[in-house]
Amino acid sequence: xxxxxxxxxxxxxxxxxxxxxxxxxxxxxxxxxxxxxxxxxxxxxxxxxxxxxxxxxxxxxxxxxxxxxxxxxxxxxxxxxxxxxxxxxxxxxxxxxxxxxxxxxxxxxxxxxxxxxxxxxxxxxxxxxxxxxxxxxxxxxxxxxxxxxxxxxxxxxxxxxxxxxxxxxxxxxxxxxxxxxxxxxxxxxxxxxxxxxxxxxxxxxxxxxxxxxxxxxxxxxxxxxxxxxxxxxxxxxxxxxxxxxxxxxxxxxxxxxxxxxxxxxxxxxxxxxxxxxxxxxxxxxxxxxxxxxxxxxxxxxxxxxxxxxxxxx
Numbered sequence: 001x002x003x004x005x006x007x008x009x010x011x012x013x014x015x016x017x018x019x020x021x022x023x024x025x026x027x028x029x030x031x032x033x034x035x036x037x038x039x040x041x042x043x044x045x046x047x048x049x050x051x052x053x054x055x056x057x058x059x060x061x062x063x064x065x066x067x068x069x070x071x072x073x074x075x076x077x078x079x080x081x082x083x084x085x086x087x088x089x090x091x092x093x094x095x096x097x098x099x100x101x102x103x104x105x106x107x108x109x110x111x112x113x114x115x116x117x118x119x120x121x122x123x124x125x126x127x128x129x130x131x132x133x134x135x136x137x138x139x140x141x142x143x144x145x146x147x148x149x150x151x152x153x154x155x156x157x158x159x160x161x162x163x164x165x166x167x168x169x170x171x172x173x174x175x176x177x178x179x180x181x182x183x184x185x186x187x188x189x190x191x192x193x194x195x196x197x198x199x200x201x202x203x204x205x206x207x208x209x210x211x212x213x214x215x216x217x218x219x220x221x222x223x224x225x226x227x228x229x230x231x232x233x234x235x236x237x238x239x240x241x242x243x244x245x246x247x248x249x250x251x252x253x254x255x256x257x258x259x260x261x262x263x264x265x266x267x268x269x270x271x272x273x274x275x276x277x278x279x280x281x282x283x284x285x286x287x288x289x290x291x292x293x294x295x296x297x298x299x300x301x302x303x304x305x306x307x308x309x310x311x312x313x
Contacts, residue, residue, distance in 0.1 A: 002159070003135070003136045003137070004136065004137045004138070004157065004158055004159075005138055005139075005158055005159050005160075005161060006114070006138070006139040006140075006141065006154050006155075006158040006159070006160045006161070007138070007139070007140045007141070007160070007161050007162075007163060008141055008142065008143065008160055008161070008162045008163070009140060009141075009142055009162070009163035009164075010142060010144065010163065010164060010165070010166055010184075010185055011142060011144070011145060011166065011168075011185075011296060011297065011300035012166030012167060012168030012169050012174075012300050013163035013164070013165060013166060013167065013168075014163075014167055014168070015112060015113075015140040015141075015142065015163070016042065016046070016112050016113075016140070016275050018140065019035065019110050019111075019112040019138070019140045020035065020046060020049060020051070020052060020112075022110050022138050023035040023052065023055045023108075023110040024051055024052060024055060026107075026108045026110070026136060027052075027054040027055045028054075031106075031107040031108050031136070032056075032104070032105075032106045032107045032108070033054075033055045033056065033106060033107065033108045033109075033110065034055070034056040034057075034058060034063065034106045034108075034109055034110070034128060035052065035055050035056065035057045035058070035110045035111075035112065036058055036059070036060055036063060036109065036110070036111045036112070036125065037059055037060070037111070037112040037113050037116075037275065038059060038060055038061075038113055038116035038117060039059070039113060039116065039272060039274055039275050040059055040272075041254070041260055041268070041272055041273070041275070041276060042112065042113065042274070042275035042276065043057055043058060043059045043062070044260070045275075045276065046112075056106070060117060060121060060125070061090070063128065064090050064093075064094045064124070066103060067094055067097040067098060067103045068090075068093045068094060068096075068097045070097065070102045070103045071096065071097035071100045071102050071103070073093050073096060073097055074093075075093075076089045076090070076093070087118065090121075091120050091121065091124060094124050094127070095124065095127070098124065098127040105128060105129055105130045106128055106129055106130065106135075107129070107130055107135055107136065108129075108135060108136035108137070108138075109125060109126075109128055109129055109135075109136070109137050109138070110138045110140075111125065111138065111139045111140065111141075112140050112275065113140070113141065113142075113145070113274060113275055114139040114140060114141035114154065115141045115142055115143055115145055115146045115150070115152055116146075116147075116148060116150070116274075117150075118150055119150070119151050119152075119153035122153075122154070122155050125137075126155070133157070137155070137158070139154060139155075139158065141154070144183050144293060144296055144297075145274055145293060145296065145297045146293065147270065147271045147274070147293055147294060147297055148271075164184075164186060165186055165187065165188050166185060166186065166187050166188065166191070166300070167187075167188045167191065168277060168300070168303055169187060169191070169194075169300060169302060169303060170187070170191055170192050170193060170194025170195070170303075170304060171187040171191050171192070171193050171194060172193055172194040172195060172196050172197065173194060173197060173299065173300075173302050173306050174186065174187035174191075175187075176196070176197045176299070176306070177295070177296060177299045177300060180292075180295060180299075181292040181293075181295055181296045182292065183292065183296055185296075194304060194305070195304075195305055197299075197305075197306040197307065197308050198215075198305070198306070198307045198308070199307075199308050199310060200215070200307065200308070200309045200310070201309075201310060201311070201312040202241070202309055202310075202311055202312065203311070203312050204241075205240070205241025205285065206241050207241065208241040208242055208284050208285070208309050209241065209242060209244070209245070209246040210246065211309055212231065212242065212245075212246050212249075212251070212282065212284070212309075213246035213247075213248060213249055215282060215307055216229070216246075216249040216251060216265060217248075217249060219280060220249070220250075224279070224280060226250055226251075226263060226264050226265050227262055227263075228278055228279040228280060229265045229278060229279070229280045229281075229282070230265070230266060230268070230273065230276065230277075230278035230280070230281050230282070230301060231251065231265060231266070231267040231268070231281075231282045231284060232267075232268060232269070232270050232273050232281055232282070232283050232284070232298035232299075232301055233267065233268070233269050233270065233284050233285045233298075234269075234270055234283065234284065234285040234286055234287075234290050234291075234294045234295065234298060235269070235285040236269060237253055237269065239285075240284065240285050241284065241285055241309075242267060242284055242285075245267060249265070250263070250264040250265060251264055251265035251266070251267060252264055252265075252266065252267065253266075253267045253268065254266040254267065254268045254272075270294045270295075270297045270298040271294075271297075273297070273298060273301055274297050276301055277301050277302075277303055278301055278302065278303065279302075279303050279304045279305065280302065280304065280305045280306075280307070281298070281299065281301045281302035281305070281306050281307070282307040282309065283295070283298045283299050283302075283306065283307065283308050283309065284309040285309070286308055286309060286310040286311065287310065287311040288311065288313055
């Protein structure tokens with residue numbers, strides 16, 4: 001097999017499944033393997049997968065922090081610095097930690113959602129390997145989900161393989177996403193046609209709360225389990241029309257300071273929901289000028305049914 005490669009895949013092409021399989025197979029051969037991503041929620045889901053026993057699953061920040069603190073260096077404070085300055089300090093600290101060599105290295109690195117990684121991090125990710133630029137290194141990525149608008153500069157020596165077909169979503173959902181975003185996206189012919197996405201119109205952002213209350217009551221009354229429904233906001237919580245979730249239905253934000261919880265319908269942003277999926281997705285805060293990549297990232301979480309709350313123009 002090819003030891004070092006990158007895989008570009010559209011949303012729904014099972015990149016995360018393949019990343020986990022790649023890590024699992026390498027670990028089965030007795031190798032020490034780390035499976036990295038940026039999204040904490042995705043890392044939590046992967047860590048809960050019993051088939052990944054023996055694989056270290058971590059966000060880039062978690063792994064960097066282990067190295068930096070093992071080298072007795074001070075981990076920067078996110079709340080004091082803000083995200084940009086915080087992430088700008090990590091490369092220098094991690095390079096120092098790797099030079100001291102106090103942390104165990106890996107025989108293989110697998111990265112999921114590689115479009116979220118800053119270009120200057122790649123040499124440091126190589127530094128997690130026992131033999132950098134030689135040992136097994138795999139990156140799965142989707143440039144259409146580059147919601148942080150970062151330069152996509154992958155290591156130059158990695159051949160790129162492409163996955164162009166969605167196997168997660170129904171054909172009706174894929175067709176709607178392709179038409180709405182104008183991104184090239186196709187579905188597997190074996191996927192079911194499914195229902196057309198349901199559109200709800202709102203005039204004021206707060207109107208969405210009543211719409212969500214109505215739709216959740218109907219979905220739950222139909223016997224759909226709460227954990228199989230996900231609400232994805234195209235805006236941050238502070239600017240969302242659902243900043244305060246509707247009363248009377250079991251739903252709530254999983255964005256910080258809250259957490260993803262079972263026993264309810266979770267609400268999260270398109271940025272944090274990347275890599276996740278649900279049978280039913282309710283996409284909210286959609287407007288005429290909403291960025292196509294946020295609509296794409298949010299709507300492609302839906303396996304079977306999609307609701308779209310869009311502003312009435």
